Amino acid sequence: MSDSEDDRPLIKAKSDSTISKSTDKAMDNDLPTSNGAVKPGISLAMGPVDDMDIDKPTTNGATKRKTSMPNGKSYKDASDSEEDDVPLQKRRKTKPASDSEDDDVPLVKKQQQPPRATAAQMGEDSEDDDVPLGQKLQQEKAKIEKKAEKEAQVLRKEEKSTQAKKLAKKVDSDDDDDKPLVKKKTPAKKEVNGTTSAKKQIKEESDDDVPLRKKAPAKKAKKGESDDEDDVPLKKKATPKKVKKEDASPAKGKSKVKKSEKTEDDADAEAEEEEYRWWEDPAKGDGTIKWTTLEHNGVVFPPEYEPLPKHVQMMYEGVPVSMHPDAEEIAHAFGSMLNSAHNVENPTFQKNFFNDFKDMLDKTGHAKDKDGNKVKIVKFDKCDFKPIFNYTDAEREKKKALSAAEKKQIKAEKDEKEAPFMHCMWDGRKQKVGNFRVEPPGLFRGRGEHPKTGKFKKRVLPEQITINIGKEATVPKPPEGHKWKEVKHDQEGTWLAMWQENINNAYKYVMLAANSDIKGQSDYKKFEKARELKKHIDRIRKDYKKELKSETMAERQRATAVYLIDQFALRAGNEKGEDEADTVGCCSLKMEHVTLRPPDTVIFDFLGKDSIRFYDEVQVDPQVFKNLKLFKRAPKVDGDEIFDRLTTSGLNKHLSNYMTGLTAKVFRTYNASWTMSNLLKEMKNDAGKPIIEKVKDYNDANRKVAILCNHKRTVAATHATQMEKMEDKINGLRYQQYRIRQMMLGLEPKLKKKKGEEFFALPDGLDNDWVKEHQAALVEEQRQKIKKKFEKDNEKRVAEGEKEMKAKELEERMSVADELEAKFKEERKTKKIEPEGKGPTVEKYEENIKKLDQRIATLNTQSEDRENNKEVALGTSKINYIDPRLTVVFSKKFDVPIERFFSKTLREKFDWAIKSVDEDWEF
Template identity: 75%
Template sequence: MSDSDDDRPLKAKSKDTISKSVDAAMDKSIHSNGHVAPGISMAMGPFDGMDVDKPVTNGVNGVHGSKRKTSRPNGASYREDTDDDDDDDVPLTKKRKTKTVAAVDDEDDVPLKKKVSKPPKATAPQIGAVDGGDLPLGKKLQQEKEEIEQEAKKEAQAIRKKEKSTKRKAESDDEDDVPLKEKAPIKKEAAVKKIKKEADSDDDDVPLSKKAPTKKAAKVKKEETAVAAKKGKAKVKQEERTAEDEAADDEEEEYRWWEDPAKGDGTIKWTTLEHNGVVFPPEYEPLPKHVKMLYDGVPVTMHPDAEEIAYGFGSMLNSTHNVENPTFQKNFFGDFKEMLDKTKHAKDKDGNSVKITKFEKCDFKPIFDYVDAERQAKKALPAAEKKKLKAEKDEKEAPYMYCMWDGRKQKVGNFRVEPPGLFRGRGEHPKTGKWKKRVQPEQITINIGKEAMVPKPPEGHKWKEVKHDQEGTWLVMWQENINGAYKYVMLAANSDIKGQSDYKKFEKARELKKHIGRIRDDYTKELKDEEMVVRQRATAVYLIDQFALRAGNEKGEDEADTVGCCSLKFEHVTLRPPDTVIFDFLGKDSIRFYDEVKVDPQVFKNLKIFKRAPKTDGDDIFDRLTTSGLNKHLSKYMPGLTAKVFRTYNASWTMATLLQKMKPDKAMSIAERVKEYNDANRKVAILCNHKRTVAASHAATMEKLGDKVNGLRYQQYRLKQQMLVLEPKLKKKKPEGFFDLPEDLDEEWVKAHQAALVEAERVKIRKKFEKDNEKLVADGGKEMKAKELQTRMEVAEELEEKFKAEWKKGGKIEVEGKSASVEKLEAAVEKLEGRIANEKVKGEDRENNKEVALGTSKINYIDPRLTVVFSKKFDVPIERFFSKTLREKFDWAIKSVDEDWDF
C-alpha cells in the first residue's frame, strides 16, 4: 500500500487508474462554458435545479451548530491564537491523531445560523469594489484573483531563476532540499566564487536562517543591530511606562531575538527554566441551606459532589442554546445521575430519601436565582472595592505570572488550572454537557530545569511527575477527562518563544512564494493523470490552494464528525453543472462550513469521477489520499511545507499585492486610510473564504451610529442659527438651504434628541458624583450629601429649560457664550463637518464588514509586518489596527521592519 492509500474500511473505493473511456464519458456529460477563474465563493442563496447531485444535509438534522461567544481557557479574552495545529513542542508520547476542542484561531467556518438555508451574499462594498459596470461583481473579483496569481507565478519564477544562477547547471531545481551526502562535491574555487556571489546578491527573500554572512556582512549587521536597538529603546521611552517596565530595563537591554534568527533553530529550546507551577481553582463551597434544587417540586439536599454538578447546570440557565440542547441535557444528566448513584441520591427536608431519575422533574431555577443575585451584587460593588479585590487577587497570583527562561523574565500565558464545569464544546460536539472533573495535583506533570527548585504541590498532594524536557516549551501539563486531551501551560503570546513561533510561521509562507508557481503548474498537469491517487492528490491541493480548505484529519469514534479536504465524504459535496461545487460539512470545532464555488472544469470532472457509483453516503471522496501522504508530497517542494501553509501564504501574498498598489494621499483622513486598509483586508477575507454571521447587535449599532451623525448635524444647525443672529445678512451670502434644518430631522426628532441630551447630561453628572464619592471614601474622607448632587444637577435643569424656552419662541436659537463670533462659529461648523465625514466612513466600513471576518485574516494569516508597513507608509497609528494585546503579541513585527519591507 502506498503512503497516500487509506486503509479505512469503506463501502466502495475508487479504482487504481482512470480509463480513457471513463474520462471521455465524463467530458461528454459536462457542458463547459470555457475557462473559469476559480477561487471565489459564490455564496448565492438557494441552489435549485441541480441535475447531478441532490442537495443533502450533513447528517445533523439540518442544524449545523450554534453560535456562541468565543472564549479562551482561564478567562483570557482575546482571539489572537495562531494556527493551533502547531504542536511541535508537545511531547511525542502525548500527541493524538487529531486535535480536540481548542481555542478558535479563525472564524472562516463560523456557523451562519441555526438551520440556515442560505449563506450571506458578498456585496460590492464588501470587497472594496463599486457595484455596477459591464462585468458581474463575481467576475471582477475572479479577474483580480487571476491577476494576483499571475503576479505570484512571475515572482516565483524570478526568485528561482535568481537562485538557479548561483548553482551549477547539473543541480536540479530541488537541490536545496537534497541531503548533503547526496550532493555532488563542488570544487574549492567554484565554491569560493559561489559564496562571494551569494554575499553580493540581493537575498532579502532568502530565510535569514539560511543566509551565510561574510565577515564584512556580519560587521555591518552588528552595527545595524546596535543602531536599531538604540532607536527601539528611544521609541519605548516615548510610550507610557510602568514601574515594572523600568525595572526590567535596568536589569537588561531589550532582547531583539528576530535579529538573531539562529536562536531557537536547534531542538533544545531552553537551558535553564524556573517557575512556580500553577494556581488551582478554589474548592467548591456548598450552597446556603435555603437554596435547593427542586425535584418534582420538592427541595432536596445532595452530597456536595453531586450538588456541584447541579450548580454547574443551574448557573448557566441564561445560556439557552446550551441548556436547551438535547445532547447537552442528555450528557449532563448522565454524569449527574452517575454521581448521584455514587452518593446515594438526595433527601427531602424530613430526611427521606429521594431518588432522582428524570431530568424533566429537576428544577434548577433556585440555583440560578442565587447565582444571578451574586453576580449582580458583584457588579454593583463600588469601584474602589473592585479595585481592592483585584489587587488582592493579583498579589496572590503574582509569583505564577512570570517564569525565568534562560535567565530572562518571561510572562506565562495560562497559569490557572481550569475549574470543574460542564463542557460546552463548539458546534455540534457529541460530548457537550459532560462534566469536566476537578484536576488534582496527582494528574499534573511539571517541566522545569534540573537545577531549579520544584514548586511545592498543595498540602497532602504530590505531582504526577517532574520532567526536564528541554525540547518542549510547555511548563505544566495534565490530561482532562472529556476527550482525553492534554492541556499545557505555555508562555504568553508576547513572549520570545511565542513570537519566534509566529515569525517562523510567516517566514515559511514567504518561502512558499518561491515555489508556488511550480506547485500550481504541477497540480494543474496532474489533474488529468491516469493514476487515481495522483489525480486525487492534485485535486485536493487545488481545493486547498484555491478555496482555503483545511487538509482534514481522521477522527476517533467518540469524537465529533468533523472533516477537511482529504476526509470529505460523498454527502459533503454537491455538484451543479457545468462548474459549481457546493461544500456543506462540519469543519474545525464542529462548526458548519458551507460554501458554493466555481471550479476549473477538470476539477469538476474529477470530483464527479471520485463520486461515481457504487459510492454513496458515508464513502470517502478522496479514498486514495491521507493528510500525511499529502503533506509528504508537498514537503518535496520545500522542507516543512504542509497544506496549512497555503492559507497563510495566500492571505499574506494577496494583502502584499493589494498594498503595493496603494499610494499615500496626504489629503485623506486617518479614518479614510483605515478604511483603505480594511478594504484590502476584506478582499483577502473573501478570497480566503473567511465569513461570519452578522452580529445580532449590528442593526442596533448602525442605528446608534446614525443617531450620532444626526446629532452632529443638529449641532451644526444650531451653530448656523447662531451665526444668523450675529449677522443676519449671511443668509443671502450662503447657498440656499445652508441654514435650514435637514429635512429628515423633523420637529418630533428634535424634541426627542433634546430630551436625550438632557438625560445624558444627568447620567454624566450622577456618574461623576458617585466616582468622586468613592475617591473621597478611599482617601479616608466623608461622602458628599445628596444636596451636592442636586446642586450639580442644575446644569442639566438649565439645559432643559433652555430647550423649552426655544420652543416657546418658535424654535429661535440664541447665541451661546459671551465671546461667540461668526468666525468662531463657522470654524466650529467646519470641524463638525469633518467629524460627520469620519463617522460616515466608520459606518460604511462597519456595514461592509458585517459578513466578513477581518480579524481572522489580520491576526492569523496576514503577516503582521504588512500591517506595520501600511501603518508607517500611510502614517496611521498602529493602535488603529492592533489592540494592546496584539501589539504585545506582534512586538517583533512592529520593531523589525520599516515602510520599505516587502513580503
Template identity: 75%
Template sequence: MSDSEDDKPLVAKSKAIISKSDDKAMDKQNGTTNGSVMPGISLSNGPVGDKMDVDKPTTNGTTTGKRKASLANGASYKDESDSDEDDQPLKKRKTIAADDSDDEPLRKKTQKPPQASAAQIGEESGDEPIAKKLQKEKAIIEKRAEKEAKAIRKGEAADAKKKAKKVESDDEDDKPLVKRKAAPKKQANGVKKVKKEESDSDDHPIVKKKATGKKTAVKEEAPAKKGKAKVKEESPEDEGEDGEEEYRWWEDPSKGDGTIKWTTLEHNGVVFPPEYEPLPKHVKLLYDGTPVSMHPEAEEIAHAFGAMLNSAHNVENPTFQKNFFADFKEMLDKTGHAKDNDGNRVKIAKFDKCDFKPIFNYVDAERQAKKALPAAEKKNLKAEKDEKEAPYMFCMWDGRKQKVGNFRVEPPGLFRGRGEHPKTGKWKKRVMPEQVTINIGKEAMVPKPPEGHKWKEVKHDQEGTWLAMWQENINSAYKYVMLAANSDIKGQSDYKKFEKARELKKHIDRIRKDYEKELKSEVMAERQRATAVYLIDRFALRAGNEKGDDEADTVGCCSLKFENVTLSPPNKVLFDFLGKDSIRFCDEVEVDPQVFKNLKIFKRSPKREGDEIFDRLTTSGLNKHLSNYMPGLTAKVFRTYNASYTMSQLLKGMFDDHTLSIADKVKSYNDANRKVAILCNHKRTVAATHAQTMEKMEEKINGLRYQQYRVKQMMLALEPKLKKKKPEGFFDLPKGIDKEWQQRHHDALVEEQRTKIQKKFDKENEKLEADGEKPMKAKELEERMEVADALEKKLKQEFKKGKVEPEGKGASVDKYEKDLDKLDTRIATMKTQSEDRENNKEVALGTSKINYIDPRLTVVFSKKFNVPIERFFSKTLREKFDWAIKSVDEEWEF
C-alpha cells in the same frame, strides 16, 4: 461476522485507475465551456441558483456516521489540524445556532450567504461584478508569483555557483584567483539584485536586502500621539524588563534550529481553582416543586447549570440538557440522591421536573452585588488576587524572565464546545494535582503541590515548551501550560510559521505546475491529490482530518463527503459543510474545467451520501507529498502564504500620498485586508447585537443632524433675513426626525448629562475615601446637577416655542457656518464607520491580520506611511508581535 457488522452499509470506493474510456465519457457528460475561464477565485458567497440539479448537499454526512481513520492501523491525523486560530477567545469564535432542527438539511437551516458588495472590498461599485474584479486581480498576482519564484531560484543558483567557484579558487593556492562575473543588475521579474557582500550568507531572507549606506540597526518610529497617553521610548541600550538587556532572538539564526528548547527552566507550577462553596441553606433546587438538598459534589453540577440560565443558547439546547442531566444523575446515584426538608430520599429522574431558578436568582444577585462594589474595593480585591498569583506569572527560561500564559488550571464546569458538539453539556471534572505533570529543569526546585496532594509526575523534557500538562475528561485531550504570546518561544513559533510561508514563495510555481499536470493523471490517487491541492491552494480550504464518533462533525478538503459538494455545469461548484469550530462554509466557486470533471468522477455511482469524495487520500499522505517540495511544507502553509503574499502585493501597489490623512491610510490598509479576508474565506456569523449596534450608530448620526438643525435655528435667530437667502428647506427639521423623536432626544441629552455628573461625583468620592479623606456631601451633587436642570429647562422651552436661542461665546453667523462644516465632517465620518461596520459584519478581518498575514507587512505599512502601529495592533498584539515591530524597516519585503 457479527450482526452489527452486517448492518453497516458498504462504503463505495473509487477505482484505482481511471480508464481512457471513463475519462472521455465524462467529457461528453460535462459538455464544453464557452468563453475564457479564470479559475481559482471564489465567487465570494455568490447566489446559489436553481440550476443545482446534479446533486444536492445536505449535511456533513449522517448516513454512515463520522469519518473514520483511513490508515490500516486506525491511526488518526488529528495532530495535523490547523491550530492557528486557537488563541482567539471563545466568545469571539463563531458558532452555529444550537436550536436548529436536526431533521432539516444544512442548506435549509440557514439562509444562503449574501454576495460580497463592492464596499466590502473597498472598491467603488461598477458595472463589472465584484467576483470578476477579484478574479482578475488574483490571476495577476499568481502570475507575478510564478515569475518571482523563478527569479528567486535563478538568483540562488547563481549564488551557489559563485560560492563553488570561490571555494575552488581558495583551494588552489598556486593558481590565480578566478575572476568572478558581476552580479546581474536586475532579474527578469523586477526583483532587485542581491548585494555582493550579502550574497554569501545562507541566513538571508528570500527577498531583497536594504540598500547599502542605510543603517542596519532597527529604525524606531516616533512615538504616536494618542490623546493624553504617552508612548514610552526605548533606551539606547534596548533594555528589557527589570533593566536587563533585551534579547533579540530573531537576530540569532542558530536559535530554535535544534530539538533542545531550553537548558535551564524554573517555575512555580500552576494555580488551582478554589474549592466549591455550597449554597446557603435557603437556596435549593426545586424538584417537582419540592426544595431538595444534595451532596456538595452533586450540588456543584446543579449550581453550574443554574448559573447559566441566562445563556438560552446552551441551556435550551436538547443535547446540552441531555448530557448535563446524564452526568448530574450519575453523581446523584454516586452520592445518595437528594433529600427533602424532612430528610426523606428524593430520586431525581426527570429533567422537566427540575427548577433551577432559585439557584440562578442567588447567583445573579451575587453577580450584581459584585458589580456594584466601589471601584476602590474592586481595585483592592484585584490587587490581592494579583499578589497571590504573582509567583506563577513568570518563569526563568534559560536564565531569562518569561511571562507564563495560562498558569491557571481550568475550573470545573459544564462543557460548551463549539457549534453542535455532541458532548456539549457534559460535566468537566475538577482537575486534581495527581493528574498534573510538571516539566522543569533538573537542577530547579520542584514546585510544591497543594497540601495533602502530590504531582502525577515530574519531567525534564528539554524538547518540550510546556511547563505543566494534564488530561481533561471530556475529550481526553491534553491541556498544556505554555508561555505567554509575547514570550520568546511563542514569538519564535510565529516567526518560523511566516518564514516557512516565505520559503513556499520559492516553490509555488513548481507545485502549481505539477498539480495542474496531475489533474489528468490516470492514477486515481494522484488525480485526487492534485485536485485537493488545487482546492486548498486556490480556495483556502483546510486540509481536514479524520474524526472520531464523539467529536464534532466538521470536515475539510480531504474529508469532504458526497453531500458537501454540488456540481453545476459547466464549471461551478457549491461547497456546503461545517468547517473548523463548526463554522458553516457555504460558497459557490468557478473551477478549472478539469477540476470540475474530476469531482464528477470522484462522485459517480455507486457513491452516495456519506461516502468520501477523496477516498484515496489522507491528510498525512498529502502532507508527506508536499514535504518533497520543501521540508516542513504542509497543506496549512498555503493559507498563510496566499494571505501574506496577496497582502504584500496589494500593499506594494499603494503610493504614499502626503495629502491623505491617517484615517484614509488606515482605510486603504483595511480595504486590502478585507480583500484578503474574502479571498481566503475568512467569514464570521453576524453578531447577535449587530442590529442594535447599527441602530445606535444611526441614532448618533441623527443626533448630529439635529444638532445642525439647532445651529441653523441659532443663525436664523441672529439674522432672520437668512431665511430668504438660503435654499428652500435649509432650516427645516431633517428628514426622519419628527416631534416625537425630538422629545425623546431631549430627554436622552438631559439623562446623559446627569449620568456624567453622577459618575464624576462618585469617582471623586472614591478617590477621597481611598486617600483617607472625607467624601463630598450630597449637597455638592445637587449643586452640580443644576447644570442638567438648566439644560432640561432650556430644551423644554425650545420644544414649546419652536425657537432656539443663540448660545456660546462670540455667537455669529460665520462661527455657526464653521460649526456646520465641522458637523458635516463628523456626520461623514460616522456614516463611513457605519458602512464599514455593516460591510464587515460577515468578514473576519482579524483572522487574516492576526493569524495569516505576516505581521511584518503591517509594520512595513505603518513605518512607510507614517501611521502609528497602534492603529492596527492592540496592546496585546503589539506585545505578541514585538519581534516583527523591532526586526524590520520600511524596506523589508515578504
C-alpha cells in the same frame, strides 16, 4: 434498524483505481467550454461561516470566554485579551442538513441563503461596470497568481545564481586558503524582494546563505563616518545579540563619562533589562533542545467548592432536596447558567449533564428531602434549578454593584497572590507565562455541535499534573497533603506543566505567553515558511493543474484536493475517532457534504474544525467540477468518502517533495500574505490623506484578502444595532449644525436671504418628533454624566478619609441638566434658538460647522467600512494569515500609528515584527 440499512454492504464503495478514456470523455459533454487554462476558484457566498478555517491562537486548553465557576465566581483566563483578539460574534447553532438524493439540490433547502459578496466589499464601483462580480474576482485572482508564478521563477533563478557564486567562492578559498578574505562589492542588482539598497543587495548576494555566526565582521567605521547598519554584521560572536533599549553610546564630540561620574539616569539605563532580538538569530531554536535552565512556581488551582446556603436548594417534583457537595456542585454548574439558553436548552447538553449528574448522585447516596428521606432523581424534566439560578444571579449582581475602589482592591489582592506564577526564568531570561491557572470544574460547552457538550469537567488534582522544570531548579510545592504526578526535565518541550482532562482525554499544557520568545519564534517560522513557498508555488500549481486530468484516480483526487485547499483555504482534514465530533476537512469530505450545481458551482456544507458549520457556494474550474462529479458516482452513497484514494498524511508527504515541511495549512498563510503584499504595492502614499481614510484603505485591502482567501463570518447579531447607533451619532452632529445655523440667524437675520432657506432648514430625515426624542436623550445623557461624576468624587473622598457628599449636592449638580431640559422646551415652543458661547460671531459659527463636517465625514467613512466588513472576518486574516510585518510596513510607509491595527495584546504578540522591519521590507 430498517431493512434498507441491514442490506447495506459493510464495505464502502470505492472509486476505480484508473479512469478509462471513454468514461472521461463521456463526462466532458456537460462541461462549459474552456480555453484550456485552469480558472482560479472564487467564493460566491459570504457566510454563514465563522472561524471554521482559521488557526486559533493556542489557549493552553482554556477557552477564551470567562469560565463561570459553580460557586458563581469568575475564573478569568491568564491573558487579558482585548476586543480585537476575540471572536466577533457567538457561534450560531444550525440544524443538520436534510438528506438529498439529487446532487443538484442544495443540502439545506430551508437554510436562508448567505449574502453574496458585493462590489463595494471588493472596493469596486458597481454602477458603471457591467462585468459580474464573480468574473471580477476571478480576474483579480488570476492576476495575483500570474505575479506569483513570475516571482517564483525569479526567486529560483536568483537562488541558483547564489549557489553558483558560493561554489565558486569555495573553490577559490580551497585554492588559496592562506590569503586573507577580502569581501568584494559587486554591482548592485535589484533584489528579489524589490528593495533598492545597494548594500543590502551586496549582502544578500554574497553571504545570505552563510550562518550569521560565521559571517566575516564588517570593517570598523572611520572616525567621523556614520555607521551603516547594513554593513554591520548581525552577529560578531556565537552568542545571541543583545541590545540595550536605549542607546548608551556617547554623542559625537563628547568624552565618555567616567565610572565615578555616572548619573542616576545612566545607572537606571544600565539596570534596565537587555532586549533579546532573537529574530536576528534565526539559527536559534532550530535544534531539539529548547532550553538549558528553567525555573517556575507551578500552577494556580481554582478555589474549593463552597456549598450553597441551606435555604437555596434544587427542587424535584416541587420538593426542595439536599445532596452531597460533589453532586450539588454539578447541579450548581447547570443552575448558574440558566440564562444561557443556547446551552441549557440544547437536548445534547441536557442529556450529557443529566447523565453525569445521576452518576454522581448514585455514588453519593442520592438526594434527601427536609425529613432526611431518600429522593431518587430519575427525570430531568422534574428538576427545577431556578432557586440556584436566582441565588447565583443575585450574587453576580452584588459583585457588579461593588464600587470601583472595592473592585480595584479585590483585583489587587488577586494579582498579588498570583504574581509569583505569572513569570518564569527561561535560560536566565524572565518570560511571561501564558496560562498558569488550572481549569476549574464546570460543564463542558465545546464549539459548534460538539457531541460531548454538557458533560461535567472534573476538578483537576495535583496528582494528575506533571511538572516540567530544570534539574537544578527548586520544584514548586504542591498544595498541602498532595503530590505531583511526576516531575520531568524535558528540554525538548516548551511546556511548564500538563494534565489530562476527562472530557476528550486531551492533554492540557501550561505554556509561555504569546509575546514570549518561544511563541514569537513559532509565528516567525510559520510566516517564513509561507515566504519559502513563494519559490515553489508555480511548480505546485502547474503540476496539480496537469494532474487534474490524470488517468490515475489517486493522482486526480490528490490534484483536486490541492486545488480546493489552495483556492478555497479548506483544511486538509484528519481521521476522527468514534467518540469525537464528526468534523471533516477536504480529504475526509463525504458524499453528503458536497452538492454540485451545473455548470460549475460547488456547495460545501459540513462541520469543520471545532464543530463549526462550514457552508460555502464556490465557482470552480470546469475540470474540477467534472472530477467531483466523477468522484461522487454510483455505487457511492451518503457516508462514503469523496476522496477515497487520498489521506491527509499522503497529501502532506506529496507536498513535502516540493519543499521541506510544506503542508496543506501553509497555503492559507501564503495566499493571504502574498495577496496583501500585492495590494500594498499598488497603494500610493498620499501625505495629505486623513489617517481615518488610510485606515480604511488598509481595511479595504484586508477585506479583499479575506474575500479572495474565503475568510468569512456570520453577520454579528449586534451589527444592526451598532449601525443604528452610528447613524444616530451622525444625525446628532447634523442637528448640532442646524442649531448653529439658527444661532447665526439670531445674530444676522439677513443671512436667510443671502444663503437661502434650505441652508437653515432642518436636515433631511429629521423631523420635530425626532428632535424631541433626541433632546430628551441629550438631557438623560447629561444626568448620567453628573451622577457618575458625583459617585466618583464620593469614592475619592472616602479613599482620602473624608466624608461623603450628601444627596443634596447631587440635586444641586443636576440643576445643569434641568436647565438644559427647560431650554430645549422653550426652543420647541418659540421655534427660536438663541446664540450661545463666548463672544459669538458668524465667523466662529461657520468654523464650528466646518469642524462638524469633518466629524460627519469621519463617521460616514467608519460606517461604510463597518458595513462592508460585516460578513468578512478581517481579524482572521490579519491575526492568523497575513504576515504581521506587512501591517508594520503599511504603518511605517503611510505614517499610521500601529495602534490603529494591533491592540495592546497583539502589539506584544507581534513585537518581533514591529521591531524587525522597515517600510522597504517585502513579503
